[in-house]
Amino acid sequence: MIGVVGGGQLAMLLVEAGKKRDVDVVVQTAAKTDPAAKKTNQVILHDPTNPVGTKLLAEKSRLITFENEWVDISSLLSLENNGVSFVPKLQSIRPLINKITQRELLNSLDIPCPDWFPLPIKKSREIVLPADWGFPLMAKAAKGGYDGKGTKIIKNLKQLQEFLLVEKEEQWMLEKWVPFDKELSIVSSRDSKGIVRSLPIVETYQSKQVCDWVLAPADINHDVDLMVRNIVSSLLAELDYVGVIAIEFFYGSEGLLVNEIAPRTHNSGHFSIDACNSSQFDQQICITSGINVPMPEMLVSGALMANLLGLQSNYPITLSQRLDDLRRLPGLNVHWYEKEEEKKAESLVTLLIS
Numbered sequence: 001m002i003g004v005v006g007g008g009q010l011a012m013l014l015v016e017a018g019k020k021r022d023v024d025v026v027v028q029t030a031a032k033t034d035p036a037a038k039k040t041n042q043v044i045l046h047d048p049t050n051p052v053g054t055k056l057l058a059e060k061s062r063l064i065t066f067e068n069e070w071v072d073i074s075s076l077l078s079l080e081n082n083g084v085s086f087v088p089k090l091q092s093i094r095p096l097i098n099k100i101t102q103r104e105l106l107n108s109l110d111i112p113c114p115d116w117f118p119l120p121i122k123k124s125r126e127i128v129l130p131a132d133w134g135f136p137l138m139a140k141a142a143k144g145g146y147d148g149k150g151t152k153i154i155k156n157l158k159q160l161q162e163f164l165l166v167e168k169e170e171q172w173m174l175e176k177w178v179p180f181d182k183e184l185s186i187v188s189s190r191d192s193k194g195i196v197r198s199l200p201i202v203e204t205y206q207s208k209q210v211c212d213w214v215l216a217p218a219d220i221n222h223d224v225d226l227m228v229r230n231i232v233s234s235l236l237a238e239l240d241y242v243g244v245i246a247i248e249f250f251y252g253s254e255g256l257l258v259n260e261i262a263p264r265t266h267n268s269g270h271f272s273i274d275a276c277n278s279s280q281f282d283q284q285i286c287i288t289s290g291i292n293v294p295m296p297e298m299l300v301s302g303a304l305m306a307n308l309l310g311l312q313s314n315y316p317i318t319l320s321q322r323l324d325d326l327r328r329l330p331g332l333n334v335h336w337y338e339k340e341e342e343k344k345a346e347s348l349v350t351l352l353i354s
Helices: 009-020 051-060 073-081 090-096 099-108 157-165 222-239 280-289 319-327
Strands: 002-005 025-029 043-045 063-066 116-119 137-141 151-154 172-176 182-190 196-198 202-207 210-216 243-252 255-262 302-309 332-336 346-353
Touching (some): 002 009, 002 051, 002 280, 009 280, 025 051, 043 051, 051 063, 051 073, 063 280, 073 090, 090 099, 090 222, 099 255, 151 157, 182 222, 182 280, 196 222, 222 243, 222 255, 243 280, 319 332
Parallel strands (some): 002 063, 025 043
Antiparallel strands (some): 116 172, 137 151, 182 196, 182 202, 182 243, 202 210, 210 302, 243 255, 332 346
């Protein structure tokens, strides 16, 4: 049995992948109504950030993996020092749980990324921008941002001054705006023997900083493909990383730039559930449980994945009717997250292209 810290949709899909491998998964999550809790028979009802809950999780599982990077490394180190095994290891994910330490790591390895600098935690009335920076700018919270949360586009000097005047307890960074032609993403895994396996590189499209759709494989030339894979391999080796990782890129006139790194399964890799012989979740289950890890390959010529977000209850037909209509479409696969409130409901659909 393996343990998962977290009970959201990524954990739910890990539970489902475990069932296909006859691997039992126990999750640590705050409520029985969370998506993963509905899919597994064993739940540790503790907030995922609570180390007491993780200790109880360790008593039921041989190895522990994570749904997301919102973990307190310092509170978990005592568990690791007492024999609890985490996949990835805590030291491997330590530089990745914070966007600022991510960027410091990339800079130290001479891996290209957008120009950036950290903002002070306490409010400041003045900041001097580099001479070659203009507007707009992108502000990002160092921790906790996802689906457009923890980001802010700053369009002019007035907005920058207003942003700097707001009291912030958390750390933020400011990033030079990057013009790009495409946003790319790759999900890769590295096993305990150091073997790296990757899903096809995909193109992603964002709407209001939220992933709208993913096209697999991306239409890119061989040089870009090779550079993406070299960057992934370099990072995994540097971190001695074991597990699944996702890296997002900007690609355009300034070349290939790393945008963000996620030390976990990732929204951009969901297409692999239906389009590949081994999904990103299967890769994580195999690595964590010690099963031989397959080399992921596309089963079809291509796949288009779309996120369905924020479905409203005043829609003319019911939610269940809408989902049934989608499921009847040939080549379309629906994965419903089963969140409690329809206004927060999320799902994904994948169209396989033969």
